[in-house]
Amino acid sequence: MLALFGAKSAAASAVDGRYFRFSWLLPAFAALALSGCMPATTQVTSADPADPAAKAARVGYRSTIAPYTSLRPAAPTPWRDRNDAVAPQPKQDR
Template sequence: MKTTVLAAAAIGLAGCASPLPTPQTGADPADPTVSVSAPAYVPVTAGTADYRPVKPKPWRDLNDRVAPGARRTP
């Protein structure tokens, strides 16, 4: 019973406490004199790679070209 009364008193006193100040991490958003950069348009497809199907290449030549110590044959 005493624990319940103590908890209720603590909650009641915590409700009366003044709120903590919010930390300022940047410019005040309500300040109209703050300069902001203009938004730049970036296309949605910027940086995408083209994955269209291509004709198959001879795999043996491709393997020889990328193998360690590969010989270079035209």
């Protein structure tokens, strides 16, 4: 597919006399396509996972529901009192 695209762009640009404008496309796409075939350059420096004597970080426990407190057995309050508590106060100047 890249070769076809490169050939089409080269043919179209050669007809118009603008070959140098699109001459970088084929090498750029080839470099991009071949970069996926390169091996990883970073080395893994951690211990071998299969080694039972390898040191590992300690595992800590953190509860996912720690801040939760149950509010189920709460007695309901009258809705009028709750509504009046959060409603804006009426203005006195009117």
